[in-house]
Structure formats: structure tokens, C-alpha cells
Amino acid sequence: MLGNFTYCNPTKLYFGKDALDGLKEELPKYGKNVLLVYGGGSIKKNGIYDQVVAILKACGKEIFEDGGVMPNPTTEKLAEGVARARAAKADLILAVGGGSTCDYAKAVSVSVHCDDDPWEKYFIRFEEPTCPIVPVGCVLTMVGTGSEMNGGSVITNHAQKLKIGHVFGEEVLPKFAVLNPEFTFTVPRYQMISGIYDIMSHILEQYFSGEDDNTSDYIMEGLLRSLIHSAEIAVQNPADYEARSNIMWTATWALNTLVAKGKDTDWMVHMLGQAVAAYTDATHGMTLSAVSMPYYRYILPYGVQKFARYAVNVWNVDPAGKTPAQTAYEGLSAMEAWMKKLGLVMNLTDLGTSPDLLEGIVKSTLVMDGGYKVMDENDIRAVLKASF
Numbered sequence: 268m269l270g271n272f273t274y275c276n277p278t279k280l281y282f283g284k285d286a287l288d289g290l291k292e293e294l295p296k297y298g299k300n301v302l303l304v305y306g307g308g309s310i311k312k313n314g315i316y317d318q319v320v321a322i323l324k325a326c327g328k329e330i331f332e333d334g335g336v337m338p339n340p341t342t343e344k345l346a347e348g349v350a351r352a353r354a355a356k357a358d359l360i361l362a363v364g365g366g367s368t369c370d371y372a373k374a375v376s377v378s379v380h381c382d383d384d385p386w387e388k389y390f391i392r393f394e395e396p397t398c399p400i401v402p403v404g405c406v407l408t409m410v411g412t413g414s415e416m417n418g419g420s421v422i423t424n425h426a427q428k429l430k431i432g433h434v435f436g437e438e439v440l441p442k443f444a445v446l447n448p449e450f451t452f453t454v455p456r457y458q459m460i461s462g463i464y465d466i467m468s469h470i471l472e473q474y475f476s477g478e479d480d481n482t483s484d485y486i487m488e489g490l491l492r493s494l495i496h497s498a499e500i501a502v503q504n505p506a507d508y509e510a511r512s513n514i515m516w517t518a519t520w521a522l523n524t525l526v527a528k529g530k531d532t533d534w535m536v537h538m539l540g541q542a543v544a545a546y547t548d549a550t551h552g553m554t555l556s557a558v559s560m561p562y563y564r565y566i567l568p569y570g571v572q573k574f575a576r577y578a579v580n581v582w583n584v585d586p587a588g589k590t591p592a593q594t595a596y597e598g599l600s601a602m603e604a605w606m607k608k609l610g611l612v613m614n615l616t617d618l619g620t621s622p623d624l625l626e627g628i629v630k631s632t633l634v635m636d637g638g639y640k641v642m643d644e645n646d647i648r649a650v651l652k653a654s655f
């Protein structure tokens with residue numbers, strides 16, 4: 268049974284080869300000062316920067332730059348961005364990049380007019396914004412996180428060895444997002460497959476919870492089938508527009524809150540992955556792939572029916588003559604084979620994580636209680652040990 272919920276997603280999307288034209292429609296809605304936020308320079312190499320700047324200038328905007336947003340953006344960079352946004356008196360923050368850039372833009376947007384320490388307020392105390400929020404727009408260049416159409420913002424505090432996400436409400440979601448699949452063609456293969464697995468993990472972590480007959484689960488099975496199919500094509504041919512556009516659209520729907528409505532969600536793979544990243548700064552999707560198979564095999568006995576359904580509906584496992592558990596394990600084996608074929612990092616050792624970090628990672632793992640098994644410290648340790 269679907270639980271009660273409210274659904275509103277205010278982000279306006281422009282999708283396709285001409286999506287950047289949407290920027291011309293959106294910019295006149297905001298004041299003159301634009302803080303242009305981007306990452307380590309990929310947009311300068313592939314020409315997206317020039318295209319965006321030309322539109323900003325044509326729309327009469329004053330451009331203030333804030334580049335150098337790193338993957339897994341940090342508290343130090345956030346403080347720098349807040350200072351830049353204040354100095355610019357930013358009317359709009361335009362994020363051009365992947366999830367890190369977009370997440371960072373949101374964190375800046377809720378901190379510009381706020382006197383509190385943003386890390387303490389939003390990421391430790393999980394408070395909601397109490398100050399005016401600077402609007403954010405996003406031009407997406409890397410697919411995976413869903414940040415273009417959600418309120419998520421994930422920040423890393425290296426000193427405290429914590430990587431924490433705050434899911435903000437409607438008022439913090441990007442006002443608009445430009446999604447041109449061609450902008451993702453230059454994403455390096457490692458990042459592309461990492462993003463693909465991030466999408467899969469988002470869907471699975473909302474799917475593996477509850478036993479009900481629930482429309483969201485059927486939607487997720489469809490998204491998963493599309494993703495599995497398109498990922499294989501994109502890995503062979505990164506410039507296949509059809510595959511890249513399907514992956515881009517799937518990523519958005521995987522985490523724009525729709526499929527979580529009316530049901531419980533798990534999110535423990537993300538909690539494990541974020542703890543790993545707090546110690547290693549590793550690429551987000553790979554921190555998830557490295558712990559996923561041990562985690563799912565660990566919780567499978569507590570959710571056998573759903574794992575069997577997953578095997579049949581997503582991986583085409585034939586259940587005839589098998590117990591639900593046999594079917595379920597066969598589904599996970601099919602998933603594991605697909606992950607290896609894509610070239611994902613399958614364990615923490617290959618991710619370059621030292622076993623000495625185990626206890627620290629255990630301590631940094633936050634516990635969520637919506638999955639088939641609520642993990643205690645010993646469960647977390649067992650999954651992480653099996654992930655090395």
C-alpha cells in the first residue's frame with residue numbers, strides 16, 4: 268500500500284541537443300549578478316564554458332567566477348564560495364558541471380545570507396534554511412547524482428572524516444536544469460561508469476524496502492531495465508546519443524524523489540560509500556560499487572521475496588524449479604556479472620582503501636533504518652570486511 272505523501276518538484280528541465288537555449292529563457296528572470304560555478308576545468312576544454320559565457324553576456328549579465336569545485340566538495344571550498352557569492356551580491360548561482368558542482372551551488376545558496384556555520388547547521392544539525400536563499404540553476408555535464416532535479420547536497424569535512432548529505436526542500440532545488448546528453452560525451456570512462464552505477468544504486472536503495480504491491484517499484488524496474496540496456500551500449504560507444512540520453516533521463520528520475528514516494532527506502536549502500544569516501548576521497552559511484560555485492564548478499568535473507576522479484580523482473584532469471592532464495596541469489600550474480608563487464612570497482616582493496624581504515628569507516632557510517640535489516644555496528648563491520 269502506498270503511504271500518504273505530498274509531491275512537488277519545481278525544477279524546470281530543458282532536455283536535448285538544443286537544451287542550452289533554455290538558458291536564454293531563464294536568465295531574464297533573475298538579477299544582473301551571476302555567480303558562475305564550475306569544477307576543475309573540463310568545461311573549458313570541451314567548450315561548454317564558452318557557450319555558457321556567450322549566453323550570459325548576450326543576456327547582459329555580470330559574471331563572477333567560482334571555479335575549482337572538486338569532486339566531493341569540501342567545507343573549505345564551501346566557505347570560499349559563500350565569500351565569493353557575498354562579494355558578488357549574487358542574484359543567481361549558475362552551476363555548470365556534475366553533481367559536485369551542483370551540490371556545492373545549493374550549499375552556497377543556503378549559506379550566503381546565513382550567519383551560522385553551514386557545516387554545523389545543515390550537515391550536523393540537519394536544520395532547514397532560515398535565511399533568504401539565492402536561486403540556483405544547473406547546466407549538467409556529468410550524469411549520475413540526480414542533483415539537477417533534487418534538493419540533495421553532499422559535503423565532505425576531511426578534518427572530521429565525515430561526508431554527509433542534506434536533502435533540502437523544494438525551495439532549494441535548482442530552479443531550472445539544462446540537460447544536453449551531448450555535453451556528457453567527454454566524461455572520462457571511469458567517471459561515466461561510476462555515474463551509471465550511482466544511478467543503479469539510487470534506484471536499488473529505494474527499491475529494496477517494503478513488501479507491498481507498489482507502483483513505485485514497477486517504475487523502478489522499468490528504469491533499471493533501461494539503464495542496464497543503455498549502459499552496455501554507452502560503454503561500447505560513449506558517443507551513442509540514444510544510450511546517453513536514456514541514461515541521463517533515467518538518472519534524473521532515479522533521484523528526483525518520485526520513486527521514493529509512499530514507500531520506505533534503505534540508503535545503507537550510500538551511507539557505507541560516503542564513510543569510505545570520507546577517508547579516501549574516492550569517486551562516489553565506485554565507493555558504492557565496492558560495497559554493494561557484500562551488502563546485498565548480507566541483507567538478502569531478510570528480504571528474499573523482493574530480491575527474487577528483482578531477479579525475475581530485472582535480470583530475467585527463470586524462477587521455475589527454484590526456491591525464492593535460489594532465484595534471488597541468481598539475480599545478484601547476474602548483477603555482479605554486469606558490473607564487472609562495465610568495469611566497475613568491485614571491492615575496497617581495488618579502490619585503494621587500506622584495511623587499517625576499517626574501524627574508522629565503521630564509526631563514520633551513519634545508520635538508516637528503512638531497509639530489510641537495520642544494521643548495527645557489527646553488521647556494518649561484517650559488510651565492510653567482506654568488501655575488502
Ligand code: NZQ
Pocket residue numbers: 305306307308309310313336337338339340364365366367368370408409410411412413414417418419420421432450451452453454455458462465522537551552
Ligand atoms: O571538475 P571537472 O574538471 O569539471 O571534471 C569533472 C570531475 O573530475 C568530470 N566531468 C564532469 N563533466 C565532465 C567531466 N569531464 C569531462 N567532460 C565532462 N562533460 O567528472 C568528474 C566528476 O565530477 P563530479 O561532479 O564529482 O561527479 P558526480 O556527478 O558523480 O558528483 C559526485 C558528487 O555528488 C554527490 C556525491 O557524493 C559527490 O560528492 N551526490 C549527490 C547527490 C544528490 N545531490 O542527491 C546524491 C548522490 O548520491 C551523491 O552522493
Ligand code: ZN
Pocket residue numbers: 412465468469537551
Ligand atoms: Zn549517489
